[in-house]
Amino acid sequence: MSDEHEQPRTPASSPPTPASAADGRRTFLKVGVGALGAGLAAVVVAPALRYSLWPLADGVKVTSGGEDFVIVGNRRQFGADPIKVDIYADRVDAWNRVANVKIGSAWVVEREGQLHAFSSVCPHLGCAVDWSAEHGKFKCPCHRSAFGRDGTAEEGPAPRPLDALDVEQRDGELVAIRFERFKQGTEDKVKI
Amino acid sequence: MARLIDWVDERTGIRALTKAALEESVPGGARLRYVFGSVLTFLFVQQVVLGILLATYYSPSATDAWASTAYIQDRVAGGWFLRGLHHHGSSVMVVVTVLHMIQVVLAGAYRKPREFNWWTGLLMGGLVLAFALTGYLLPWDQKGYWATQVATGIMGTVPLGEPLQHVVQGGDQYGNLTITRFYALHVFVLPLSLGALLTLHIYLFRRHGVTPPASLNESQLRDKTQPFWPNQLFLDVAAMAVTGAILVWLTYRTHGAELFAPADPASNFVARPEWYFLFLFQLLKYFEGPMSIIATVLIPGAVATFLFALPFVDRANSRAVKSRGAALGGVGLIMVGVVVLTALALVEDARNEDFQAGLADAERDAERSRELAAVGVPPEGGTAVWKNDPKYAAMELFKQNCSTCHEIDGRGGEEAPSLSHFNDRAWLRGVVRAPQSVAYFGGTKRHRDMEAYTAEDLPDDQLDAVVEYMLMVREQGAESPDLSAYDQALAKQGEALWASEVECSGCHSIEQGEDGDGRR
Numbered sequence: 264m265s266d267e268h269e270q271p272r273t274p275a276s277s278p279p280t281p282a283s284a285a286d287g288r289r290t291f292l293k294v295g296v297g298a299l300g301a302g303l304a305a306v307v308v309a310p311a312l313r314y315s316l317w318p319l320a321d322g323v324k325v326t327s328g329g330e331d332f333v334i335v336g337n338r339r340q341f342g343a344d345p346i347k348v349d350i351y352a353d354r355v356d357a358w359n360r361v362a363n364v365k366i367g368s369a370w371v372v373e374r375e376g377q378l379h380a381f382s383s384v385c386p387h388l389g390c391a392v393d394w395s396a397e398h399g400k401f402k403c404p405c406h407r408s409a410f411g412r413d414g415t416a417e418e419g420p421a422p423r424p425l426d427a428l429d430v431e432q433r434d435g436e437l438v439a440i441r442f443e444r445f446k447q448g449t450e451d452k453v454k455i
Numbered sequence: 456m457a458r459l460i461d462w463v464d465e466r467t468g469i470r471a472l473t474k475a476a477l478e479e480s481v482p483g484g485a486r487l488r489y490v491f492g493s494v495l496t497f498l499f500v501q502q503v504v505l506g507i508l509l510a511t512y513y514s515p516s517a518t519d520a521w522a523s524t525a526y527i528q529d530r531v532a533g534g535w536f537l538r539g540l541h542h543h544g545s546s547v548m549v550v551v552t553v554l555h556m557i558q559v560v561l562a563g564a565y566r567k568p569r570e571f572n573w574w575t576g577l578l579m580g581g582l583v584l585a586f587a588l589t590g591y592l593l594p595w596d597q598k599g600y601w602a603t604q605v606a607t608g609i610m611g612t613v614p615l616g617e618p619l620q621h622v623v624q625g626g627d628q629y630g631n632l633t634i635t636r637f638y639a640l641h642v643f644v645l646p647l648s649l650g651a652l653l654t655l656h657i658y659l660f661r662r663h664g665v666t667p668p669a670s671l672n673e674s675q676l677r678d679k680t681q682p683f684w685p686n687q688l689f690l691d692v693a694a695m696a697v698t699g700a701i702l703v704w705l706t707y708r709t710h711g712a713e714l715f716a717p718a719d720p721a722s723n724f725v726a727r728p729e730w731y732f733l734f735l736f737q738l739l740k741y742f743e744g745p746m747s748i749i750a751t752v753l754i755p756g757a758v759a760t761f762l763f764a765l766p767f768v769d770r771a772n773s774r775a776v777k778s779r780g781a782a783l784g785g786v787g788l789i790m791v792g793v794v795v796l797t798a799l800a801l802v803e804d805a806r807n808e809d810f811q812a813g814l815a816d817a818e819r820d821a822e823r824s825r826e827l828a829a830v831g832v833p834p835e836g837g838t839a840v841w842k843n844d845p846k847y848a849a850m851e852l853f854k855q856n857c858s859t860c861h862e863i864d865g866r867g868g869e870e871a872p873s874l875s876h877f878n879d880r881a882w883l884r885g886v887v888r889a890p891q892s893v894a895y896f897g898g899t900k901r902h903r904d905m906e907a908y909t910a911e912d913l914p915d916d917q918l919d920a921v922v923e924y925m926l927m928v929r930e931q932g933a934e935s936p937d938l939s940a941y942d943q944a945l946a947k948q949g950e951a952l953w954a955s956e957v958e959c960s961g962c963h964s965i966e967q968g969e970d971g972d973g974r975r
Contacts, residue, residue: 302699359831359832359834
């Protein structure tokens with residue numbers, strides 16, 4: 264209920280003394296309604312804020328996955344033309360813990376004898392980029408961003424190159440990638 | 456500020472609206488007995504807010520419901536508190552609904568011209584119970600699952616009830632559709648229905664006003680008249696504050712609502728409904744077989760019919776309590792019946808040792824399953840949480856790798872030693888009598904040296920002593936030996952036999968590296 268202290272209620276003609284006593288009582292009741300009402304609301308509102316903002320609290324991690332290197336294939340599979348690999352990992356998602364599910368995908372390409380991996384997440388606003396063999400570019404299907412074979416931003420609104428991921432070779436044969444996610448829409452590559 | 460309000464008022468007429476809402480005269484003056492309706496409105500609004508908050512973390516599916524509820528209860532900051540308020544809020548609503556009804560009946564407020572106030576009120580009372588019933592299932596824990604089975608089971612036993620039961624639970628048994636339907640009822644259908652009825656109820660209340668004490672005459676009522684704002688509203692808000700304080704106290708004292716282990720259709724959980732349904736639960740015990748319809752339909756139906764017909768049952772000329780004996784007596788009888796049945800149910804359970812033991816088991820399972828849920832519940836959901844238990848993992852490993860040859864608790868192969876009750880008295884006795892039986896070492900590649908001791912070589916009483924000695928040796932090897940696990944006198948005898956007469960020590964060693972090369 265809204266607070267209405269300023270609304271005139273007592274008619275001017277009422278006798279002075281009893282009216283002021285009654286006024287005092289009324290003011291007390293009105294303030295009481297406001298104070299008790301606010302207190303009641305706070306009982307729910309205060310914990311509700313903590314509860315709703317909990318995913319942002321320090322040390323809280325709602326989802327996991329992507330902390331470790333994941334083997335995506337054999338060294339011989341990859342060459343100068345980019346190849347898309349799906350990343351599988353164990354993932355905690357709020358109350359669930361799921362073993363070996365897809366957590367994303369990456370493009371793997373060989374340049375000057377070295378393997379490079381790029382996240383398929385467009386650094387602009389997060390659509391999945393695709394390799395266009397015809398144009399020799401990575402193309403984003405959403406806002407026309409295009410990236411070169413080395414990941415550099417060449418066309419469209421993307422603010423930075425494709426995000427390079429850490430690549431590791433194991434036993435000389437197996438290729439492992441650490442799939443991380445980065446902030447979208449910024450010039451700097453910031454891990455989230 | 457005033458100018459801003461002027462600006463808004465000019466475009467919306469908000470001052471007139473507020474005035475219309477607050478300026479109501481209360482004939483005979485503000486009274487505590489009028490607070491219950493306002494308290495119920497407050498509780499309903501609070502339940503809606505809490506329900507929305509819970510819905511931001513809860514997932515209504517048979518695989519996710521329990522895990523997401525456990526997440527709210529044990530992980531999310533303040534989750535247990537808000538869930539507790541919502542849970543106990545329903546109990547408090549039931550109590551205040553009953554108080555409201557008692558006040559209305561005592562005041563004779565169901566009488567002409569307020570019949571529709573009474574009927575909408577009764578319908579809302581029914582909805583409060585429907586809220587409780589549907590909400591109880593949503594955590595998909597043992598208690599909700601089994602208690603609600605009883606409720607939908609009752610539905611299936613009444614004439615034409617089976618199709619209705621299948622519609623409500625979405626098929627012939629419980630599953631995903633049961634939970635989505637109960638969820639839709641609980642969060643959309645019931646709140647909208649209650650909101651609509653509440654609007655109508657308040658409109659009718661404003662039309663007819665309060666029902667002041669019958670003892671006051673017209674002029675007394677006029678003289679004592681006070682405005683709703685602030686006089687009555689202050690009492691209303693004060694009563695809300697007391698209710699809120701009780702709710703917070705209840706929630707803290709119980710650390711929120713219970714959450715039992717995930718619903719397990721294979722378990723034998725001791726199902727009990729929420730306390731305010733115990734009278735119905737108790738009533739069911741008195742009617743067997745085809746007579747059960749008396750408890751499930753006829754008695755509740757008769758009570759509901761009586762309450763709805765109350766404005767017509769009561770033909771008295773005056774609202775005074777004295778002149779309405781029949782109507783008040785009828786309602787009083789119902790109340791006494793409910794209280795007595797509830798008390799009987801509570802007393803029976805308190806004296807029922809099986810129930811108490813079942814409850815203790817259920818609480819232990821609840822605690823363990825929620826500990827196991829902390830690392831995340833496997834995607835199969837619910838009971839899959841037990842897979843997080845290392846003991847469960849051991850059982851799975853056994854099933855995969857050992858049970859082709861070994862038997863345990865009646866399951867598994869017979870080619871290798873049985874592992875049921877491995878190393879207990881009966882097993883030890885058996886292995887001495889027939890070590891080469893397939894149940895012992897007959898199926899193994901090693902351990903072929905021991906020969907059977909027949910009853911002639913080793914009489915039963917001597918065998919018992921030797922077995923007792925072996926148990927003693929085992930106990931002494933434990934970290935904290937349990938002296939009551941074996942018969943000490945018998946074990947002493949056995950120790951002597953072991954080394955001398957029976958000559959076990961010729962092959963078996965007690966401490967590693969000493970004596971023979973047999974087992975233990």
